[in-house]
Amino acid sequence: MEKLMETVVAILGGSKVTLELFLITLIMALPLGLLVSLARVSGLKLLSRLMELYIWIMRGTPLMLQLLFVYFALPMIGIRLSDITAALLAFTLNYAAYFAEIFRAGIQSIERGQYEAAKTLGMTYTQTMRRIIIPQMIRRVLPPISNETINLVKDTSLIYILAMNDLLRVARTIVQRDFDMTPFFVAAVFYLAMTFVLTWIFKRLEAHYGKYDA
C-alpha cells in the first residue's frame, strides 16, 4: 500500500511535465492553427501555397522526427533551446498544422449564402470572418478538435526520447527498477482521467455552441 502511494506520488510528479506540455501546446497551437487556416483560405496565392507547404511537412513527417530535429539539429546551427522549449516548439508547430486543416474544412463548410448576406449588409471580409464565419465554424469543428486534443494528451509521451521525466517515463523507470507492472496501470489511470476531463469539457462546449440548433 505504501509502495503504491509512492508510485502514485512519483507519477503525479511526472504528470506535471505532461500537463505543462499539453496545456501550453494547446494554448499556442489553436490560435496559430486558426491563423494558418485563414491564410490558406485568404485567396493570397503565395501565402496560401506557403502554408500548404508547411502543413505538408508537418503532417508528412513523424512528430518523433520533428522532436529529434529541434532537439539535436537546431543546436548544430547555434540554436540552443531548453528541453521543454524544444518540445513545445515541435509540438506546437506540429499540432497547429493539424488544427489548421480542421479549421479550414470548417470554414469551407459554411454556406456561401452567409458570406453573401454579410456582403450585402456592407460588412468587410474581416468583419464577416470574425463575426459570422468563425463563430459558426468553431461549432462545427468541435468534434474533430476534441479528437486531436485527446491525441495530444497521448502524444506528449513521445518526449521520453528527450530524456524528460514525463508521466510515462517515470512509470517506466519504476517498472524497470522494481520489476512490478503496477506503475503502468497507474499511468493508464492518469491518462484516462485526463481524457475523461477533456471529453467532458468538449461535451459542455458542444452543448453551449449548440444552443442555436433546431
Added chain:
Amino acid sequence: MENMMHEHDVMLRMRQIKKRFGPLEVLKGIDLEVCRGEVLAIIGPSGSGKSTTLRCLNRLETIDSGSIEIEGQFLVKSENGAAVYAAPAESRRLVGCMGMVFQQFNLFPHMTVLENLMEAPIQVKKMTPAEIQPVAEDLLKKVGLYEKRHAYPSRLSGGQQQRVAIARALAMKPDIMLFDEPTSALDPELTGEVLKTMRELAAEHMTMVVVTHEMAFAREAANRVIFMADGNIVEQGDPQTFFRAPKESRTQAFLKNML
C-alpha cells in the same frame, strides 16, 4: 401613383450588361432603369438571367462589360469595352444603398433574431447597441415578429425567417430593396405572410426590384413588369397591359404556363 420620371429620380441604371459563366452567356446586354418609389417585378423562366441581373446590381456577381449606376454614381463603368469597378470602399458604400433578400433567407444562425438585425448597423455603421436596438425592435414589430426577438432562426418557420431577413435588410436603412425569389423556398401556405410584408413596403414607396414567380404579386403590387428569357429582356410594361395583352409570343407562352 406619383411616379415621376425625372432624371434625378433614377435610382438604378444598367447599361448593356453582359455576363458569361464560362462558355454560357447568361446576360446578353441588359438595359434597365428603376426610378424612386418604383416596384419592378422581373419574371421569366429559370435560367433566363433574372437572378443574375439582380446579383450583378449589388456585386454578388461581377459583370464582363457594361455599366451600372446607383443613385447617379458609377458602381462599374465601361472603359474601352471593359467593365471597371469603383474602388472597394466606394463600391461597398454604393452596394450598401441596397438591401437584399435571398431565396434561402441566409439569416445568421448563431445569432438571435434581434442580434441578426443589430449586427450590421453596429459593425458597419458603428452604431451603439443602445442606438440600434429600438430601431430593430420597431422593425420587428412592423413585420409582426417582436415576440420572437430572442429566438434563434432555427426555431422559426420559413415565412418568419424571411420576414426577419427583410427586417434585417431594412435595419441598414437602404434606399432600394432587392428581392431574389423571396418566396420560392417557402411552403405555399407561408408565402402569403411574406408577400404581405412586401406589399406594405411597396405601399410606403420603397424602391423595390423583385425577381419572382408570384404572378399575383407582380400583377397587384408592381408598377412595372419585365419579362426575361435567354439573357435578354423580351418585354416590359405596366402590369395591367402586360398581363392582359402580352405582345411577344415567348411572353404569351410563359404566362399561359404560369396561370
